[in-house]
Each structure stands twice: as C-alpha cells, then as structure tokens.
Amino acid sequence: MSDQPKADVARRNFLLTAGIALAATGTTVSAQLSVQPPVPPSGPKKKLGMVLFDGFELLDVFGPLEMFGMLKDRVEIVMIADKAGPVRSGAGPQTIADHGFADAPKLDIVMIPGGLGTRREVNNADFLAAVRTLAQDTPQVATICTGSGLLAKTGLIDGVKATSNKMAWAWATAQGAKVAWIPHARWVEDGKYISSSGISAGTDMALGLIAKLYGKEMARWVANRTEYRWQEDASDDPFAKLNGLPG
Amino acid sequence: MSDQPKADVARRNFLLTAGIALAATGTTVSAQLSVQPPVPPSGPKKKLGMVLFDGFELLDVFGPLEMFGMLKDRVEIVMIADKAGPVRSGAGPQTIADHGFADAPKLDIVMIPGGLGTRREVNNADFLAAVRTLAQDTPQVATICTGSGLLAKTGLIDGVKATSNKMAWAWATAQGAKVAWIPHARWVEDGKYISSSGISAGTDMALGLIAKLYGKEMARWVANRTEYRWQEDASDDPFAKLNGLPG
Numbered sequence: 245m246s247d248q249p250k251a252d253v254a255r256r257n258f259l260l261t262a263g264i265a266l267a268a269t270g271t272t273v274s275a276q277l278s279v280q281p282p283v284p285p286s287g288p289k290k291k292l293g294m295v296l297f298d299g300f301e302l303l304d305v306f307g308p309l310e311m312f313g314m315l316k317d318r319v320e321i322v323m324i325a326d327k328a329g330p331v332r333s334g335a336g337p338q339t340i341a342d343h344g345f346a347d348a349p350k351l352d353i354v355m356i357p358g359g360l361g362t363r364r365e366v367n368n369a370d371f372l373a374a375v376r377t378l379a380q381d382t383p384q385v386a387t388i389c390t391g392s393g394l395l396a397k398t399g400l401i402d403g404v405k406a407t408s409n410k411m412a413w414a415w416a417t418a419q420g421a422k423v424a425w426i427p428h429a430r431w432v433e434d435g436k437y438i439s440s441s442g443i444s445a446g447t448d449m450a451l452g453l454i455a456k457l458y459g460k461e462m463a464r465w466v467a468n469r470t471e472y473r474w475q476e477d478a479s480d481d482p483f484a485k486l487n488g489l490p491g
Numbered sequence: 492m493s494d495q496p497k498a499d500v501a502r503r504n505f506l507l508t509a510g511i512a513l514a515a516t517g518t519t520v521s522a523q524l525s526v527q528p529p530v531p532p533s534g535p536k537k538k539l540g541m542v543l544f545d546g547f548e549l550l551d552v553f554g555p556l557e558m559f560g561m562l563k564d565r566v567e568i569v570m571i572a573d574k575a576g577p578v579r580s581g582a583g584p585q586t587i588a589d590h591g592f593a594d595a596p597k598l599d600i601v602m603i604p605g606g607l608g609t610r611r612e613v614n615n616a617d618f619l620a621a622v623r624t625l626a627q628d629t630p631q632v633a634t635i636c637t638g639s640g641l642l643a644k645t646g647l648i649d650g651v652k653a654t655s656n657k658m659a660w661a662w663a664t665a666q667g668a669k670v671a672w673i674p675h676a677r678w679v680e681d682g683k684y685i686s687s688s689g690i691s692a693g694t695d696m697a698l699g700l701i702a703k704l705y706g707k708e709m710a711r712w713v714a715n716r717t718e719y720r721w722q723e724d725a726s727d728d729p730f731a732k733l734n735g736l737p738g
Contacts (some may be wrong), residue, residue, distance in 0.1 A: 262522075289535075303557035303717065306584075310518045310550035311688065313582025321583045330587055335560025336568045337541075338587040340577055381630070411716065442718035443557065469658065470550065471689035483718045 278341060282461040285318045290352035290457075293382070295375060295391075296325040296341050299334045301360025304388040307447035308355055311454060314466045318458075324348045324378070326371060334359045345374035353453075354382040357384040357446070358389030358409060366397045366419055376400055385437050388446030392439040396420025405434040409442035410487040431478045441481060448475045528699045529612045529715060532565045537599035537704075540629070541636075542622060543588050545574040545583045546608025551635040554694030555602055565705075571595045571625070573618060581606045591616040594622035600700075604693070605636030605656060613644045614668055623647055632684050633700060635685040635693030639686040643667025652681040656689035657734040676738040688728060695722045 292312055294305055297316035312319050325331050327343035331336045343349065356375060365371045376398035379385045387395050392408040393416035395401055405424040417425045426432050431440040431449035433456070440449035451474045455463035460476075467474035484490070528605050539559055541552055563707055572578050572588035579585045590596065603622060612618045623645035624634045634642050639655040640663035648667060654676040655663035664672045673679045678687040678696035680703070687696035698721045702710035707723075714721035731737070 274592065301557070302553045302560060306557075308551045308555035309582055309584060310548070310553075313549060313580075316582065323584055333560075335556055335563065337556060337570055340585040340587065410718065444717050444719035468730070468733060470691050472691035473729075475720070483715070483721075485714060 266431055275426075281315070281317075281458075282465050283445050283458050289318055289320050291320050291322060291349060292353040292355065293322050293324045293343075293348060293351040293378070295354065295356045295370065295378070296323055296331040296339060297359075297361045298332050299359050299364065300331065300335065300339075300357050301359035301389060301443055302333045302335050304357035304359060304391065304446050305333075305339070305355075307444065308386070308388060308450035310470060311447060311450040311466050314469055315454070315458070315462075322349060322351075326374075331443050334361065345378065348378065351378070351382045353384040353386065354378050355386045355388065356391035356394055358387075358391040358393070358412075358442070362390045362394050362414075363395055372398050383436055384453070384457075386449065387437075387439040388449070389440065389442045390416050391415060392423075393419040395437075395439075396423045402436050405432050406437065406439040407441050408430045408439065410481075410483045410489055411442060413487065413489055428481050428484040429479060430475060430481045433478070441483060445483075447472070448478075452476075452478060492536045494508055526656060528562070528705075529712050530562075530705050532608050536565055536567050538567050538569060538596060539600040539602065540569050540590075540595060540598040540625070541573045542601065542603045542625070543578040543586060544606075544608045544612050544618065545579050545602050546602040546606050546611065547578065548606035548636055548690055549580045549582050549584065550690050551604035551606060551638065551693050552580075552586070552602075554691065555633070555635060555697035557717060558694060558697040558713050558719075561716055562705070562709075568722070569596060569598075573614075573621075581608065592625065595625065598625070598629045600631040600633065600644035601625050602635065603641055605634075605638040605640070605659075607689075608660055609637045609641050610662075613642055619645050630683055631700070631704075633696065634684075634686040635696065636687065636689045637663050639663060639670075642684075643670045649686055651684050652679050652732045653684065653686040655686065655733075657728075657730045657736055658689060660734065675728050675731040676726060677722060677728045680725070694719070695725075698723075699725060 297332050323341045324343045327344040330338040331341050379400055389409045390412050392406045396419040402422035405426055407429040409424045430445050431452055440446045451463040451467055534619055570588045571590045574591040575588050577585040578588050626647055636656045637659050639653045643666040649669035652671040654673045677692050678699055687693045698710040698714055
C-alpha cells in the first residue's frame with residue numbers, strides 16, 4: 245500500500261538515483277526515504293488478528309494497525325470479536341469484526357487492545373476463555389494499554405514481564421498478581437508476549453514488533469512513510485512518573 | 492471518558508492534594524496530570540463529523556478521533572460517507588458511517604482524511620460536491636494528509652494556506668493550483684481551515700485544534716491521558732526535507 249502517485253515516485257526515484265542524502269533532523273527520522281521497503285517480502289503473508297469488544301479504545305487498535313497496514317504485501321489484518329459484525333468503541337465509532345472467536349482463522353500475531361470495556365470483559369468468562377485460547381494458539385501475542393489486564397486475568401502471563409496503562413496501573417496490575425509487572429516502560433517484550441503502556445504507546449510497540457519481525461530499518465521505513473516520530477527506546481517512559489509510579 | 496478505575500483516581504487525587512509535583516521529562520509532558528479536564532464544560536456539545544470513503548487511511552481518521560474522543564462531555568463524534576453503512580479502509584478494517592451526506596446533521600467541526608481512496612474521489616463529482624457543501628456549512632474544517640487534496644479539488648481553499656502529505660506532495664498540490672501550499676509544516680491553520688501533513692501529523696494537528704478550541708492546557712491534558720508526546724510546534728517538520736521538499 246502506498247499513498248503516493250506516480251509523479252512522486254518518479255521524483256523520489258530520481259533523487260535516490262542521484263544519490264542525494266535525504267537525512268532528516270530528529271533521532272528517529274534517520275533512514276533515507278525509499279519507495280520500496282528495505283527488505284523484500286519472503287514466505288507467506290502473516291495473519292494479524294485484532295481482538296475487539298464494546299468499549300475498545302480507538303488508538304489502541306488503529307495505531308498498531310496503521311503501522312502493520314503499511315506492510316500489505318506481507319501482513320493481512322483480520323478483526324475478531326465475540327461474534328462477527330459491528331463493535332462500538334468507547335469514543336463512539338463502530339468497527340466491523342470479520343470473525344467471531346469460534347470461526348477465527350489461525351493467526352501469526354494476535355493483538356489485544358484496552359479501553360473502558362476491559363472493566364466488563366474481565367468478568368466475562370466466555371470472553372476470557374476465548375482470548376486465552378487465541379493467545380495460546382498464536383506464536384506472537386501483543387497487548388496495548390489495559391489489554392494486558394485482560395490477558396493477565398486469563399492467567400497466561402503469570403511470571404511473564406509486562407506493562408500497562410500508567411493511569412489505570414492499579415486496576416490493570418490487580419488482574420494478575422503473579423505477572424512480573426514493569427511500571428516504567430513504553431513497552432516490554434518477554435518471549436512471545438509484548439505489551440505496551442497506555443493508548444499511544446501501542447504505536448511505538450507496533451514499530452518495535454515490526455523491528456523484531458522484519459528488522460529495524462523496516463520499522464524506520466514504516467515510521468517515515470507514516471510521518472511518525474517513532475520512540476525507539478522501549479524504556480523511555482515519562483508517563484510513569486507523571487502518574488506517581490516508580491521511575 | 493476515562494480509562495481508569497476508582498482506586499487510581501483516589502491514589503492520584505491524594506497525590507495532587509498532597510501537592511506533589513508530578514513533573515515529567517520531555518518537552519511536551521509538562522502539565523501535572525489531573526483527573527478532571529483543566530477547563531469545565533460549558534455550552535452545548537460540539538458535533539464533530541469525520542468524512543469516510545473507501546480506501547481511507549486508518550490513522551488519519553482514528554488519531555484525531557482518539558484525541559477528541561477524550562472530550563466526551565463536550566464533543567460528539569459522527570461518521571459520514573456517501574451513504575450510511577460499512578466503509579473499508581486502505582489497510583482492510585471497516586468502519587461504519589452513521590450518516591450519508593444527504594442526512595448528515597449540522598456540524599461544528601468537519602474532518603476530511605486522506606488515503607489512497609482520494610485518488611478515486613477527486614474524480615467523483617458527487618462526492619466533491621457533498622464535501623464542498625459540508626465544508627461550506629461547517630464553521631471549522633480540518634483535513635488530514637491527502638484530505639487537503641480532496642478539499643483543494645472543490646475549489647474552496649483557493650488562496651488559503653494549507654499543507655499535505657510530504658510523500659504525496661506533487662499529487663496533492665496538483666489538485667488546487669491556487670491554494671497557498673506550505674511544504675514545510677506539521678500543520679497549518681488559516682481562518683476556519685486547518686490542514687495537517689501526512690498520516691501521523693493529524694494527531695498533532697487535532698491537539699492543536701483542541702488547544703485552539705479549549706486552550707493549550709486542555710490539549711496537554713488530553714495528550715497526557717493518552718500517553719502521547721504531543722509535538723506542539725506546528726512548524727517542526729523533518730519529513731519535508733526527507734522527501735526533498737524545501738525546508
């Protein structure tokens with residue numbers, strides 16, 4: 245996918261051919277912008293499933309999907325909820341689940357967002373069981389914001405390092421007393437699990453996951469194409485201190 | 492709306508009552524985090540309409556709506572397209588339009604996103620006429636990314652300062668030769684029009700618009716709640732140079 249016309253491609257190809265270095269200021273805008281991804285596609289497409297529930301947080305879902313959506317030649321996105329059909333976000337706009345849990349395809353990556361709806365879903369045994377099965381069956385599991393509270397409640401990440409939203413820290417961490425919660429982190433990776441801090445942190449984590457799967461130059465390329473200043477340092481978290489958590 | 496439970500509220504209220512300064516590092520994380528917005532609601536809710544079309548860019552739409560969605564006590568979000576019903580993004584996920592253009596409510600703010608679908612819609616006379624009417628009738632008009640190309644094609648912003656996606660600059664600016672295009676800008680405001688650079692820039696612009704409507708402390712409060720490092724300087728744009736545009 246590319247939001248650019250032929251004229252722009254031709255102009256930039258000329259610039260690149262001419263060997264002009266297009267170095268930008270700023271720590272995370274360092275790669276030269278290229279029309280093609282720095283790594284060619286290989287192997288089958290990965291299937292990325294995003295879990296939805298009433299009251300999900302918009303950016304938890306669509307920040308990471310914007311970044312992975314830039315890799316359309318190697319990633320296919322599917323939306324999964326209790327059942328197929330419309331699911332309303334906390335802010336109001338509705339998104340469509342392509343599958344219910346019962347007919348979800350086999351995934352390579354599953355993502356679990358946060359939002360106010362998590363407060364209801366931690367008491368929904370059927371939902372928790374479905375999320376647990378999906379996470380067990382998927383080789384890469386990512387949570388955004390209070391999504392880590394949902395995953396913690398399934399028991400799957402007991403003993404695993406994870407983080408969560410810093411405003412909702414007390415609630416999220418109470419969902420799994422045995423989780424190795426990390427209060428000061430933009431995102432945390434531990435084995436097949438990766439978890440982000442609140443809302444916007446999911447976008448930085450998604451680029452971190454792209455870096456893990458496809459290399460850091462690929463992540464920087466995606467960030468540049470989306471005009472996003474990627475915070476590459478997973479340990480840089482001013483919001484922990486802002487919420488009175490240990491820094 | 493608040494993604495936080497009572498225990499967190501109580502804890503932070505205690506900290507604030509105790510007068511502990513929760514200053515964070517980083518230039519845009521400066522306000523102390525408060526449970527309540529720094530400005531109380533007054534007057535009727537504003538109605539924010541987001542225009543959708545097949546092939547819209549996910550973050551163009553949901554970055555700004557995440558930020559305005561934090562102001563649920565003063566902003567109502569509605570989604571508007573050619574007709575009510577599902578609309579597919581460029582990356583795949585579908586969102587539901589609440590209204591068609593013909594039955595759209597009177598708006599206070601209208602937003603026009605970009606995405607590859609703009610390449611089709613600039614040749615869709617009915618769509619352009621509907622967008623033109625909506626923008627004419629609305630006191631605050633915002634475009635994200637190549638959405639400014641769509642608005643330019645309606646002729647409404649001839650002589651108006653605007654910016655657009657830096658990778659798709661040649662295409663976007665060709666949609667309106669009389670627009671006062673600004674190549675180096677994160678976002679640009681001119682009268683009732685505000686326009687952002689590519690994709691992620693829409694989120695910074697949305698906070699700029701919140702600052703205009705409700706004050707800068709409100710915008711910082713929203714940024715902190717969403718754990719977002721707001722780029723407050725609208726003129727700070729490394730992506731212009733990265734794409735070979737004048738800096």
